[in-house]
Amino acid sequence: MGESVVMDAHLVAEHPGFRLDLRITVRAGEVVALAGPEGAGKTTALRVMAGLDPPAGGHLTLDGVPMEAWPAGRRPVAMVPPDPLLFPHLSVLDNVAFGPRCHGASRPAARHTATVWLEQVGLTDHRHARPRDLTGGQAHRVALARALAVRPRLLLLDEPLSGPSSRPRARDLLRHHLAAFTGVCVLAVREPADASPLAARVLILHDGAALREEIPAGGGPP
Numbered sequence: 001m002g003e004s005v006v007m008d009a010h011l012v013a014e015h016p017g018f019r020l021d022l023r024i025t026v027r028a029g030e031v032v033a034l035a036g037p038e039g040a041g042k043t044t045a046l047r048v049m050a051g052l053d054p055p056a057g058g059h060l061t062l063d064g065v066p067m068e069a070w071p072a073g074r075r076p077v078a079m080v081p082p083d084p085l086l087f088p089h090l091s092v093l094d095n096v097a098f099g100p101r102c103h104g105a106s107r108p109a110a111r112h113t114a115t116v117w118l119e120q121v122g123l124t125d126h127r128h129a130r131p132r133d134l135t136g137g138q139a140h141r142v143a144l145a146r147a148l149a150v151r152p153r154l155l156l157l158d159e160p161l162s163g164p165s166s167r168p169r170a171r172d173l174l175r176h177h178l179a180a181f182t183g184v185c186v187l188a189v190r191e192p193a194d195a196s197p198l199a200a201r202v203l204i205l206h207d208g209a210a211l212r213e214e215i216p217a218g219g220g221p222p
């Protein structure tokens with residue numbers, strides 16, 4: 001994968017009484033937000049992109065390569081859910097190392113990668129802690145480190161600025177990492193304004209479809 005990754009997707013999914021039908025193309029280094037009220041289909045769209053929900057049609061390619069060409073579990077995709085869902089029995093370090101391990105890294109190599117990413121998110125001192133000993137904001141930072149540690153080409157963030165992550169320091173940290181991220185990033189937010197520090201474009205979703213595209217107030221990232 002070079003730096004020219006482009007995601008082209010037609011996301012189709014069905015739940016009882018709900019259908020997602022969304023076309024989205026995102027360039028390398030671009031951050032695009034999906035915004036919409038509860039039930040608009042944001043999480044469903046992210047889950048289909050992540051390969052967590054089976055699509056009911058459509059396609060998703062990264063640099064022209066269909067997502068299903070990668071073996072499940074080795075796809076260059078990482079998703080951070082609103083609840084960090086850390087493994088309670090693993091240390092912070094091993095939570096972050098879990099991703100690289102799944103992608104085939106040896107235990108020492110995975111731990112080295114995890115150490116580097118924990119430093120990036122300012123949690124080196126917490127590497128031996130258990131998730132229960134973290135604040136909500138720290139847990140979100142561990143989840144971000146875990147996602148970035150697999151060097152995903154497609155990064156999916158579900159409501160990254162809600163709860164403890166809405167604080168200015170968390171916003172700044174996320175903005176810093178997204179500015180350095182060379183892959184494709186799609187994030188979900190409730191209000192279009194919530195995307196303004198991060199996303200260059202916002203797709204407004206309603207009932208599973210894109211109503212329109214907006215440039216966020218403030219013009220997105222610098």
Ligand SMILES: Nc1ncnc2c1ncn2[C@@H]1O[C@H](COP(=O)(O)OP(=O)(O)OP(=O)(O)O)[C@@H](O)[C@H]1O
Nearest residue numbers: 015016018036037038039040041042043044045190
């Ligand atoms: N696993 C599921 N089984 C059945 N229906 C589901 C499932 N997941 C989502 N839905 C339904 O699909 C629709 C879209 O839900 P989705 O969670 O994608 O919306 P959302 O925009 O992310 O909302 P929120 O802001 O609440 O997270 C809703 O009607 C929801 O009830």
